[in-house]
Amino acid sequence: MNIRKITAVLVAATLMLVLLPADAQAAPKKMKDGTMFDAEFYAQTYPDVAAAVGTKASALYKHYTTFGIKEGRKPTADAAPAQAAAPAVPGSTAAPVVAPKQFVKRFKGKKVSIVGDSISTFGGCLPQDYVPYYPTDDMPTSDLTWWMQLIRAGGMTYVANASWSGSRVTGNVNEESGNPGCSIKRARDLFGKDKAPDVIFIMMGTNDFLSSVGPDNFAQAYRTMIANMKAVHPGAQIVCLTCIPVISSSGTVMLNALDLTIEDYNAKIRQVASETGVLLCNTCACGISADNYGSYMPGGVHPNAQGMALIASYIVNHL
Numbered sequence: 001m002n003i004r005k006i007t008a009v010l011v012a013a014t015l016m017l018v019l020l021p022a023d024a025q026a027a028p029k030k031m032k033d034g035t036m037f038d039a040e041f042y043a044q045t046y047p048d049v050a051a052a053v054g055t056k057a058s059a060l061y062k063h064y065t066t067f068g069i070k071e072g073r074k075p076t077a078d079a080a081p082a083q084a085a086a087p088a089v090p091g092s093t094a095a096p097v098v099a100p101k102q103f104v105k106r107f108k109g110k111k112v113s114i115v116g117d118s119i120s121t122f123g124g125c126l127p128q129d130y131v132p133y134y135p136t137d138d139m140p141t142s143d144l145t146w147w148m149q150l151i152r153a154g155g156m157t158y159v160a161n162a163s164w165s166g167s168r169v170t171g172n173v174n175e176e177s178g179n180p181g182c183s184i185k186r187a188r189d190l191f192g193k194d195k196a197p198d199v200i201f202i203m204m205g206t207n208d209f210l211s212s213v214g215p216d217n218f219a220q221a222y223r224t225m226i227a228n229m230k231a232v233h234p235g236a237q238i239v240c241l242t243c244i245p246v247i248s249s250s251g252t253v254m255l256n257a258l259d260l261t262i263e264d265y266n267a268k269i270r271q272v273a274s275e276t277g278v279l280l281c282n283t284c285a286c287g288i289s290a291d292n293y294g295s296y297m298p299g300g301v302h303p304n305a306q307g308m309a310l311i312a313s314y315i316v317n318h319l
Contacts, residue, residue, distance in 0.1 A: 028076045029057075037061050038076040046073055053104070053155075097309055099153035099316035106319075108155035113190035113197035113236075114147045115181060115229075117207050118165035119244070119302060122148075125161045127189050129177065133165040133302060144305040147201065149312035156199070159192035168207040170221040173228070182224040187232040196236070200229055203241040203283065206301070209265045210246070212257035219268040226276045238278040239319065242266040244286060244311065247293040247300035254300070279319070286314035 028038040039057035042064060043050040049068070053059040064075055114120050118133035122142040126132055134145065142148050151158050164179055171180025178185035181204045190197055202225070208218045229238055246262045248254040253261055266284050273280040287310055288296045288303075296307035303311060 031061060035065075036076050036079070037064065041077050042068075042073070042075065045077075049073075049098075097149045097153045097312045097316055103153070103316045103319065104155055106154075107199065110154070110156045110198040110237075111159045111192075111195055112147075112151050112156045112199045112201065113159045113192070114161040114163055115186065115190065115200060115202045115204060115225075116147075116161075116163035117167050117181075117204055118163075119206065120145070120147055120161065120163035120203055121165050122161070126163060127178065130163070130189075131165045136302075138304045139308070144308055146303070146308040146311040146315070149309060150201070150315055153312065153316050159195045159197045160190050162186050162189040166207060167204070168211060168213065168221075169204050169225055170208055170213050170217055173224055180221075182221040182228065184228050184232070186225070187228040190229070190233060196233060198235070199237045199239060200233060201239045201241060202226075202229075203243065205243045205265045205269060206246060206262065209243070209256055209260070209262050212260075214258070215260065215264055215268050218265055219272055222269060222272045223276065226272065226278060230276075238276075240269055240273040240278055240280050241315070242269050242280070242282050242284040244283055244297070244303070244307075245288050245290070245293070247290050247297065249300065251293070252290055281315050281319045283311055283314055285318075286311050 027040070028036045031037050037057075037060075039055070039060045042060045043055045046068075049060065049063050053063050064073060068075070121130070121132040122134045122139075122145055123132040125142055135141070139145070143152075147161065148158070150156075162178070167179050167181060169181035171182060173180070173182050173184060175183045176185055177183075178189055180186065181202075190200060204225075205218065205222070208221075226238060226240075229236065243262050243266055246254045255261060263284065266282075270280060270282075288307060293300060296310055297303050
């Protein structure tokens with residue numbers, strides 16, 4: 001073969017390599033548990049994951065075993081998905097939410113508990129005597145709740161959920177049912193099996209608004225709730241979330257019997273969070289409004305899967 005022919009063959013071979021798809025060039029490796037995993041393929045196929053955890057093989061494989069299998073992601077180009085992919089949330093962001101790197105850096109590995117009312121419930125995830133609102137037809141799995149998406153997006157660990165449908169922050173601090181958010185029992189119920197939370201997310205106040213509790217009484221109960229959380233979980237970081245908008249059946253921002261809106265109660269949450277030195281995220285500004293609530297919160301109070309993703313996405317991008 002002369003030099004010209006050799007050169008032509010080399011050029012053709014080079015072009016073939018360039019034109020091959022990335023996944024065809026990737027080299028799957030057998031992991032310690034026997035799973036074949038292709039880090040290059042995984043990063044290129046799922047850029048949302050690479051953006052969140054980076055491109056190191058160990059980080060990508062951890063994502064796959066922790067979340068990717070449940071989300072239907074493929075470990076190699078020729079593998080079948082482990083199960084159906086997580087459902088997309090129409091018109092918003094896909095579930096699960098992907099957090100920016102700074103959020104992941106701040107919360108990764110933290111153990112998390114949730115305090116809330118119906119918006120944060122899910123049957124099977126609560127203490128036995130607590131009352132759930134979800135699951136519903138459009139929220140069939142806890143994977144779609146705002147709090148589970150938040151936990152997964154941040155690489156955190158779920159500990160406990162002390163949320164009770166219809167519960168208020170105000171009430172008897174010594175109530176042994178745990179119903180009032182300010183009760184000591186509600187704080188105790190944030191322990192998991194041999195686990196204490198590193199972070200406590202609180203989203204409560206909607207039912208105090210709907211029940212027309214006086215804002216000053218609400219603020220005092222909110223202070224008590226935070227004090228209880230600090231006393232029972234002295235090492236935990238507390239994050240207060242303002243309440244999402246409440247829309248009336250006429251499609252307008254709802255007024256309660258005191259002619260107040262949910263924003264009047266959110267103002268108290270901001271005030272108490274500042275006074276007590278805890279973190280605050282203004283989830284009221286997540287994007288749900290009287291103009292679009294039908295897409296995110298059809299009944300005017302309880303988010304659907306699309307609304308849950310919107311809330312979680314706002315938190316990871318603004319906290």
